[in-house]
Amino acid sequence: MSTCYLDINIGDAQRYNDDDAQYQAASALLSKHASTFGFPTTPEEAKSPEPLHFTPPVPLLAGRLRFELDPSPGLAKTRQNFISLCTGEKGFCKNAPNKKLHYAGCPIHRVVQGFVAQGGDVTRGDGSGGEPVLQTTPSRGSLAMANSGGKNPVNSSQFFVVLSADEKTLVKLRGKYVIFGRVKDGDEDGIKVLERLNAVGSGPGSKDERPLESVWIGDCGLE
Numbered sequence: 503m504s505t506c507y508l509d510i511n512i513g514d515a516q517r518y519n520d521d522d523a524q525y526q527a528a529s530a531l532l533s534k535h536a537s538t539f540g541f542p543t544t545p546e547e548a549k550s551p552e553p554l555h556f557t558p559p560v561p562l563l564a565g566r567l568r569f570e571l572d573p574s575p576g577l578a579k580t581r582q583n584f585i586s587l588c589t590g591e592k593g594f595c596k597n598a599p600n601k602k603l604h605y606a607g608c609p610i611h612r613v614v615q616g617f618v619a620q621g622g623d624v625t626r627g628d629g630s631g632g633e634p635v636l637q638t639t640p641s642r643g644s645l646a647m648a649n650s651g652g653k654n655p656v657n658s659s660q661f662f663v664v665l666s667a668d669e670k671t672l673v674k675l676r677g678k679y680v681i682f683g684r685v686k687d688g689d690e691d692g693i694k695v696l697e698r699l700n701a702v703g704s705g706p707g708s709k710d711e712r713p714l715e716s717v718w719i720g721d722c723g724l725e
Contacts, residue, residue, distance in 0.1 A: 504571045506588045511720040513562040521559035565695040571683040580682045588722040605722045613713035615703035620662035640675045642667040643685030665700045
């Protein structure tokens with residue numbers, strides 16, 4: 503059985519990068535002058551308006567979701583498509599030649615508390631795009647392909663992960679989507695990631711269903 507992973511990041515990437523740059527600069531300065539303990543060495547350094555950061559910023563990695571993919575023959579194309587998007591082996595999108603067919607860096611653009619977390623729009627990153635791809639009962643941690651809805655729904659590169667164990671909520675998903683995997687059994691880290699995603703989800707009835715903080719896939723692949 504194939505196992506894919508998605509490393510989920512949550513938070514302000516720009517602020518993290520700025521804090522990390524200041525920390526790295528302070529660390530380099532301290533390392534340079536540690537032997538003489540003459541830090542800071544000039545008035546200019548002492549009067550610098552920017553504080554020196556000696557503590558690294560808190561990592562934005564919320565954790566890793568490990569998915570066991572359903573080995574059923576009828577799901578072979580869906581399974582292989584998801585794997586290729588995790589590894590990036592297919593190159594670039596046909597609809598957007600400057601965009602890679604790769605989930606790495608892709609936003610989780612939709613998170614609804616007690617429902618689902620959805621991502622995988624490799625073309626636009628907001629849920630309006632997605633590259634085309636070729637029924638089981640959903641449960642918390644189920645992995646499914648999102649589709650365009652309507653009478654003839656089309657699956658794309660977009661996927662969602664079920665955040666709820668509530669039967670009334672699961673009924674809304676049953677029979678409407680291709681469910682082809684689930685968070686690996688016994689994976690406590692994965693359960694914690696589901697809880698983190700749920701915590702930053704928009705409330706029921708939200709108009710845009712955007713997460714309260716930025717959420718994206720930092721890394722992905724096969725294990």
